[in-house]
Amino acid sequence: MLEELGAPYEVKRYQRDAKTMLAPPAPLAVHPLGKSPVITDGDLTVAESGAIVECLVDRYGGGRLIPRIGTPERLRYTYWLHYAEGSAMPPLLLRLVFDRVAATRIPWPASTMARRIAGSVQSAFIGPQLTRHLDLMESALAVRPWFTGDEFTAADVQMSFPLEAAVVRAGLSASRPQLMGEEGSLL
Numbered sequence: 001m002l003e004e005l006g007a008p009y010e011v012k013r014y015q016r017d018a019k020t021m022l023a024p025p026a027p028l029a030v031h032p033l034g035k036s037p038v039i040t041d042g043d044l045t046v047a048e049s050g051a052i053v054e055c056l057v058d059r060y061g062g063g064r065l066i067p068r069i070g071t072p073e074r075l076r077y078t079y080w081l082h083y084a085e086g087s088a089m090p091p092l093l094l095r096l097v098f099d100r101v102a103a104t105r106i107p108w109p110a111s112t113m114a115r116r117i118a119g120s121v122q123s124a125f126i127g128p129q130l131t132r133h134l135d136l137m138e139s140a141l142a143v144r145p146w147f148t149g150d151e152f153t154a155a156d157v158q159m160s161f162p163l164e165a166a167v168v169r170a171g172l173s174a175s176r177p178q179l180m181g182e183e184g185s186l187l
Contacts, residue, residue, distance in 0.1 A: 001053055001157050005060040049085050049158060057154045065154040073149040080140075080147040080155040088137070088162035091129040095169040098122050130170040134179070137163070141178035 002009040014027045014036065023034025031038045035047035039055070046055050057066050067073035102118035105111070137159075140147055146156050163179060166172035174180050 001056050001154060002060075004065060004154075004157060005056060007056065007060040049161070050081055053081060053154045053158050061154070065152070065157075067148055067151070067153060073151070073153075077148040077153050077155045081158050084155075084158040084162050088133055088159075089165070091126055091133060092162060092165045092169050094126050095122070095130065098126060099169075130166070134166060134170060134172060134176060138176045138178045 014024055016023060023036070027036060027038065028034040030040065030045060031047045033047070037049060037052060038045065038047040039052050041055075041059065044055070046052050057064075067077050098118040098121055102115045102122075104114065106114060137147075144150060146152050147159055148155050163172065166179075172179060
């Protein structure tokens with residue numbers, strides 16, 4: 001988002017604990033949950049991707065990357081901006097968690113039960129949900145070039161992470177040409 005806005009920034013990366021996947025102490029000093037991403041801009045600290053995008057567009061956008069209030073594009077913008085984290089990411093996160101449950105090394109017979117439960121949840125719930133979400137996103141781009149309309153917006157930036165995650169966790173591929181683009185890479 002900062003690149004699109006041409007705003008100056010510095011990236012600080014923090015490595016999560018490989019076993020627990022929890023944040024190290026340093027980001028906990030920035031945000032009480034150790035959330036990532038988080039931005040600090042002067043005295044302002046903001047976590048949650050959608051809130052960060054909104055804050056950056058308000059501060060640095062100068063009216064760019066956001067449709068005018070009261071337009072159908074603005075309503076779609078608001079929808080996709082919040083859909084990315086509120087609807088698209090939960091089944092992708094569930095896929096990650098249940099993949100890890102199935103791959104965790106635990107003694108037999110618990111390992112067999114864990115793999116069965118994970119497989120059942122994946123096939124009965126997570127897989128169908130991911131398919132529905134990919135169908136929705138694909139159909140949205142079949143009727144307009146960007147999620148909100150004819151113009152690229154911050155909502156398209158917000159949608160980039162769920163799409164990247166879907167390549168790895170949901171099998172998003174060139175079989176969905178609207179999402180993958182002509183060259184077979186995302187949009």
